[in-house]
Amino acid sequence: MTADVWLPIPPEEIEGLPEGPGYHYWNGGEDFPADPADCAFYVVPYMKPSPLCVRPMPEMSHVQVVQTLSAGIDHVQPGLRHLRPGVRLCNARGVHEASTGELTLALILASLRGIPDFVRAQDRGEWLGGFRPALADKNVLIVGYGSIGEAIEDRLVPFEVARVARIARSERTTARGPVHPLTELATLLPEADIVILSTPLTETTRGLAGADFLSRMKDGALLVNVARGPVVDTKALLAEVETGRITAALDVTDPEPLPREHRLWRAPGVLISPHVGGPTSAFLPRAKRLLVDQLNRYVNREPLRNVILTTGASTG
Numbered sequence: 475m476t477a478d479v480w481l482p483i484p485p486e487e488i489e490g491l492p493e494g495p496g497y498h499y500w501n502g503g504e505d506f507p508a509d510p511a512d513c514a515f516y517v518v519p520y521m522k523p524s525p526l527c528v529r530p531m532p533e534m535s536h537v538q539v540v541q542t543l544s545a546g547i548d549h550v551q552p553g554l555r556h557l558r559p560g561v562r563l564c565n566a567r568g569v570h571e572a573s574t575g576e577l578t579l580a581l582i583l584a585s586l587r588g589i590p591d592f593v594r595a596q597d598r599g600e601w602l603g604g605f606r607p608a609l610a611d612k613n614v615l616i617v618g619y620g621s622i623g624e625a626i627e628d629r630l631v632p633f634e635v636a637r638v639a640r641i642a643r644s645e646r647t648t649a650r651g652p653v654h655p656l657t658e659l660a661t662l663l664p665e666a667d668i669v670i671l672s673t674p675l676t677e678t679t680r681g682l683a684g685a686d687f688l689s690r691m692k693d694g695a696l697l698v699n700v701a702r703g704p705v706v707d708t709k710a711l712l713a714e715v716e717t718g719r720i721t722a723a724l725d726v727t728d729p730e731p732l733p734r735e736h737r738l739w740r741a742p743g744v745l746i747s748p749h750v751g752g753p754t755s756a757f758l759p760r761a762k763r764l765l766v767d768q769l770n771r772y773v774n775r776e777p778l779r780n781v782i783l784t785t786g787a788s789t790g
Contacts, residue, residue: 477514477536479769480507482543483762490766492773502526515539515772517765518550521753528553537561539778541768543761544752545570545622546702547782548675559786564768567780569760571625574672574751578626578700579633581723582609582668585696585745610634615666617641617682618673618701619653626670626700639666643678663690668698675702685710688720696721700751703728708738715741725751 478496481488485497495515498507502519510533518527520543531540531553540557541564542550554563584590586607595602612635616623619640627638627650638650639662645655654662656678663669669691673679683697684707691697691714699706703726714720721743729736730749738744764779771778 477538478508478512479515479517480513480530481517481765482519483517483758483765488762488765490770492770494773495769500530506530510534511536513537515541515769517541518543520544520757520761521749524549524552528556532556539564539768539772541765542566543569543764545574545620546674548702554785557785559784561785562778562781563783563785564778564780565782566761566764567621569757569764570752571621572760573754573756574622574700575625575629576754577725577747577751578670578672578698579629581698581700581725581745581747582670582696585698585721585723585743590745609668611636612667613637613639613665614668614670615639615641615662616670616672617659618671618679619648620672620674622700623670623672624648626672659687660690663687664692666695667692668696671697671699671701671705673701673705675704680704681707683707683711685713688714691720693719694721696723698723700725702726703730712737712741715744718742721745723747725749 478498480498480500482501484499485491491497500507502522510530513534514537516534516537518540527549534557537557539562540550543566545565545567547563547565586609588606592602610633614630614635616626616638619642623640630638640653641656641659641662642653643656646653671683682705688710697720706728708728711722715722723745725747726749727738727746732738738746768778
């Protein structure tokens, strides 16, 4: 197999790539490394804007696989209409679970225990004591129970939470208990002290955490968003947090990046991290393992992992 593979990581830095394809490094630079028409396996640059990621796709007339290095695929979906039928789109399941799970717990603990207040007090040289909420004994609701949702629960368990409820698109049973369908969201929301959003961005989940969703959260509850910014209606969230009724910890926002003068920066009880759930030291080793595995499967004509959709069959 001599077709080209485009990688956003220099190929010489990835041990175990199969022989056969021609490897080209492209991480979003102005100039393409080769003719896009010769690319058969396109690995999308990581943490780059959607227009940049899809820029070569209209010219990729022979591409067979588009592989993201993110769990979400929304940033490449605008380019799918340019591809011929039969192209497989794969995500990076298995790459970000550890990092995103860690950040989710960090945001929860920092918000509950008042870490931002302590940092500001330290800057002032002020000893700021007092009682704070604990994660122990809290009811937690995870909305979006895929592999990242599972990783979050793995990390919640040692903190002695009272209960973890799980919601996904469809109902199923896991070793840890039932996963409720999205239709039961309205019933479960009022019971949760902490609501974690870890769902992909789709037409169903866009604006999911809107005025009705937020109004059903109990007084004093914490909303944590490690999904995508547009899963939350920013205007509706501001209306709630500015009254102090609920609090929020957000790794993603809408818009993103958040403009300097945006009200969310100064909203009471809101902790913001700048979309850093995935980019940690854990990323590269896992991304490289995924690419080596996928490309060996591709060269040997074995089934690929993490196929989210196939153009024509699923996208029309």
